[in-house]
Amino acid sequence: MSAPPLSTAPEPVPPTAPSRPSSPSVWTVARAVAAVDLRRLARDKVALFFMLFLPFVLILALGVAFPSDAGKVRVGVVARETTGVGGKLLEAVGGADNLDVRFYDDDRAVVRDIQLGEIDAGIIIPAGLTEVVESGGTGQVRLELDPANQASAMLRNMLDAVVENQALVLTAARFAENQTGVDQQRALAAAEEQVRQLTRGQVQDRTVGGSGVPISGFAFTALSQLILFMFINSLAGGSSLVEMRTLGVADRAMTAPVSTAGLVGGITMSRFAIALGQGFLIAVVSAVAFGVDWGDPAVLVVVVTLFALVSAGAGVLMGALARTPDQAVAFGIPLALVMAALGGCFFPLSVAPPVMQVVARVLTPQAWATGALTESVFDGASLPDVAVNVVVLCGFAALYLSLGVVLLQRRLERR
Amino acid sequence: MTTPTVRCEGLRKSYGDRVAVDGVSFEIAAGESYGLLGPNGAGKTTTISMMCGLLHADAGRIEVVGRPMTTGRCDAKQLLGLVPQDIALYPDLTARENLVFFGRLQGLSRSDLRTRIDEVLEIVALEDRAGDRVDGFSGGMKRRCNIAAALLHRPHLLVLDEPTVGVDPQSRASILDGIANLQAAGMAVLYTTHYMEEAQRLCDRIGIIDEGRLVAEGTQSELISAVGQSPVVRLTASGDLRTLADAASLQPQVLRASAGDGRLEVAVAEPARALAPLIELAESCGVAVAGVDVVEPDLESVFLHLTGKALRD
Ligand SMILES: Nc1ncnc2c1ncn2[C@@H]1O[C@H](COP(=O)(O)OP(=O)(O)O)[C@@H](O)[C@H]1O
Ligand SMILES: [Mg+2]
Numbered sequence: 001m002s003a004p005p006l007s008t009a010p011e012p013v014p015p016t017a018p019s020r021p022s023s024p025s026v027w028t029v030a031r032a033v034a035a036v037d038l039r040r041l042a043r044d045k046v047a048l049f050f051m052l053f054l055p056f057v058l059i060l061a062l063g064v065a066f067p068s069d070a071g072k073v074r075v076g077v078v079a080r081e082t083t084g085v086g087g088k089l090l091e092a093v094g095g096a097d098n099l100d101v102r103f104y105d106d107d108r109a110v111v112r113d114i115q116l117g118e119i120d121a122g123i124i125i126p127a128g129l130t131e132v133v134e135s136g137g138t139g140q141v142r143l144e145l146d147p148a149n150q151a152s153a154m155l156r157n158m159l160d161a162v163v164e165n166q167a168l169v170l171t172a173a174r175f176a177e178n179q180t181g182v183d184q185q186r187a188l189a190a191a192e193e194q195v196r197q198l199t200r201g202q203v204q205d206r207t208v209g210g211s212g213v214p215i216s217g218f219a220f221t222a223l224s225q226l227i228l229f230m231f232i233n234s235l236a237g238g239s240s241l242v243e244m245r246t247l248g249v250a251d252r253a254m255t256a257p258v259s260t261a262g263l264v265g266g267i268t269m270s271r272f273a274i275a276l277g278q279g280f281l282i283a284v285v286s287a288v289a290f291g292v293d294w295g296d297p298a299v300l301v302v303v304v305t306l307f308a309l310v311s312a313g314a315g316v317l318m319g320a321l322a323r324t325p326d327q328a329v330a331f332g333i334p335l336a337l338v339m340a341a342l343g344g345c346f347f348p349l350s351v352a353p354p355v356m357q358v359v360a361r362v363l364t365p366q367a368w369a370t371g372a373l374t375e376s377v378f379d380g381a382s383l384p385d386v387a388v389n390v391v392v393l394c395g396f397a398a399l400y401l402s403l404g405v406v407l408l409q410r411r412l413e414r415r
Numbered sequence: 416m417t418t419p420t421v422r423c424e425g426l427r428k429s430y431g432d433r434v435a436v437d438g439v440s441f442e443i444a445a446g447e448s449y450g451l452l453g454p455n456g457a458g459k460t461t462t463i464s465m466m467c468g469l470l471h472a473d474a475g476r477i478e479v480v481g482r483p484m485t486t487g488r489c490d491a492k493q494l495l496g497l498v499p500q501d502i503a504l505y506p507d508l509t510a511r512e513n514l515v516f517f518g519r520l521q522g523l524s525r526s527d528l529r530t531r532i533d534e535v536l537e538i539v540a541l542e543d544r545a546g547d548r549v550d551g552f553s554g555g556m557k558r559r560c561n562i563a564a565a566l567l568h569r570p571h572l573l574v575l576d577e578p579t580v581g582v583d584p585q586s587r588a589s590i591l592d593g594i595a596n597l598q599a600a601g602m603a604v605l606y607t608t609h610y611m612e613e614a615q616r617l618c619d620r621i622g623i624i625d626e627g628r629l630v631a632e633g634t635q636s637e638l639i640s641a642v643g644q645s646p647v648v649r650l651t652a653s654g655d656l657r658t659l660a661d662a663a664s665l666q667p668q669v670l671r672a673s674a675g676d677g678r679l680e681v682a683v684a685e686p687a688r689a690l691a692p693l694i695e696l697a698e699s700c701g702v703a704v705a706g707v708d709v710v711e712p713d714l715e716s717v718f719l720h721l722t723g724k725a726l727r728d
Contacts, residue, residue, distance in 0.1 A: 032516055
């Protein structure tokens with residue numbers, strides 16, 4: 001191929017050129033950098049496969065591979081109270097024809113069998129439950145759950161309803177006894193009948209969900225993949241920041257009258273937008289295609305937004321630390337997988353040994369994000385219920401972002 | 416006296432124990448083209464990285480049209496355009512997309528940018544490839560696009576770091592022509608190279624750099640005369656060359672004479688006048704002359720003289 005000659009048209013003499021542009025603002029620079037970053041992503045077929053395709057393949061595959069509503073739900077029960085409320089619980093559990101009940105003596109055996117997949121859930125009925133319920137206390141029945149399992153969520157709702165009903169029954173009976181002087185036995189029976197009338201619909205409702213559609217078996221898979229993919233793709237995406245340096249583009253940018261704040265700000269902005277887009281894409285698609293009910297939308301929005309900041313910070317940090325683009329991918333993906341595993345993206349953190357739970361919470365933002373989403377999706381938690389998670393996620397975001405920004409700035413300034 | 420376009424004073428940079436640039440000072444006048452000539456590792460890239468505000472100098476100061484250059488955001492940066500040694504473009508973006516990006520970093524407005532991009536693409540003869548991705552370009556086209564990105568903001572001084580390394584001869588010629596055109600239009604140029612011919616062809620003044628020091632500076636003829644280099648007449652011959660060399664060195668026009676393997680090298684002030692007597696002398700010594708070459712001194716020999724080593728190894 002022959003190279004065409006350079007044009008002979010003379011260039012206007014620069015020193016006399018009247019309109020010298022003024023230095024661009026930080027915002028102009030940040031926008032230009034973010035625009036290029038997003039445009040390059042749009043052309044990166046591998047990255048797009050990892051962002052737009054793989055998460056849904058995995059959600060589908062995992063959701064189908066571990067069906068939660070096939071056949072009976074296997075429940076392990078440790079019964080330390082067999083009368084009163086405890087008795088009622090045993091009655092309810094034993095009478096439910098979709099449950100397969102096994103009795104245990106040891107709490108730890110229940111947890112172990114859940115981990116082994118021998119049973120789907122465990123119920124531990126403590127001694128003295130009736131007294132606690134009578135005095136208005138709650139939360140004494142311990143439920144060991146695998147949140148990935150839709151049936152276990154149904155089970156929880158059912159047990160909640162039984163305990164609640166029993167509390168109502170006992171309160172009503174005591175009230176009747178005090179007010180009318182009828183004997184305790186008759187008051188109890190009457191109250192029980194009354195409450196049954198009142199709450200039958202409720203029990204039914206709670207086991208099938210508001211819209212009459214059961215909680216999707218894809219729910220846990222979707223929420224864990226959401227957290228997993230936001231983070232893993234952000235770390236792998238750090239490679240594009242490394243490329244900026246290895247391609248010499250960063251140096252060339254630094255010969256322009258720009259501050260590092262504009263360059264780093266732009267990169268952080270686009271990385272945040274990408275992580276946010278990834279998160280909401282998974283949320284929306286899994287809601288529409290897999291029927292996942294995300295619970296409180298406020299929890300979803302806040303957690304995904306904060307986790308996008310966390311992920312963007314981690315991506316920028318990786319972009320500053322890795323020496324080559326391949327390094328960012330080679331370190332980023334295993335690191336993200338380990339953090340995801342530790343943070344409860346592969347199995348619920350609640351079934352991990354207590355020490356691991358503490359380690360996970362200290363080390364991984366994933367633990368707090370999956371925790372908040374799990375509570376929202378399976379327990380109907382609203383934003384105030386997950387306030388601690390939100391605060392901790394803010395802390396992780398601040399930590400990662402400030403480290404990433406400072407280190408990348410130093411790298412760009414070649415200090 | 417007018418302010419020089421660039422003034423560098425006492426630039427110094429070390430990497431650990433290794434001193435990459437060791438007290439380099441030079442000035443480039445408006446519209447002047449200055450060549451920084453030196454072998455690989457001499458400190459050329461390090462010098463211009465400091466000059467363009469990419470690298471913090473350990474010592475020294477840099478002024479561009481009187482404005483101090485710093486590594487941060489500063490006015491001086493608007494006056495320079497750097498063409499880096501390696502292609503600094505996004506391969507997955509088109510030529511135009513790359514230019515839009517760098518133009519916006521220079522603060523060009525959208526409308527200004529559009530016309531400027533067309534202009535610089537025309538200068539580097541890439542106007543019909545504006546919409547193509549850079550990774551589909553040939554090596555020479557990438558180099559030209561690399562130059563275009565440095566011209567967008569109409570710099571006073573264009574700094575080119577070995578822009579023809581690894582380029583085919585045709586692209587090389589077109590790049591050199593293009594730079595000559597920019598010079599002709601009044602743009603000052605700083606050109607680093609380890610190709611002596613390019614420095615000779617393009618540069619008004621040349622600084623010779625070796626091991627981080629500027630060892631000599633001046634126009635080509637100043638440099639050659641300063642180191643006392645003279646033309647050499649080289650005879651390819653057979654016979655008793657040693658005797659001939661001794662005889663030749665007694666001749667009045669001859670500065671030096673030395674015999675080698677089938678060759679006699681005679682340094683003379685004026686080759687045209689020394690040639691006939693030399694051949695006569697050879698005949699009288701019984702030496703058969705098979706060929707005659709006249710070697711004019713060049714920057715290569717200046718470099719060899721100054722540093723005791725060849726520019727390229
Ligand atoms: N980042 C760096 N770290 C360590 N040494 C470096 C670095 N950059 C350049 N050098 C050294 O500084 C010297 C000058 O390099 P450079 O300016 O690139 O030379 P040139 O451009 O003339 O080939 C060389 O010895 C090189 O090895
Ligand atoms: Mg170099």
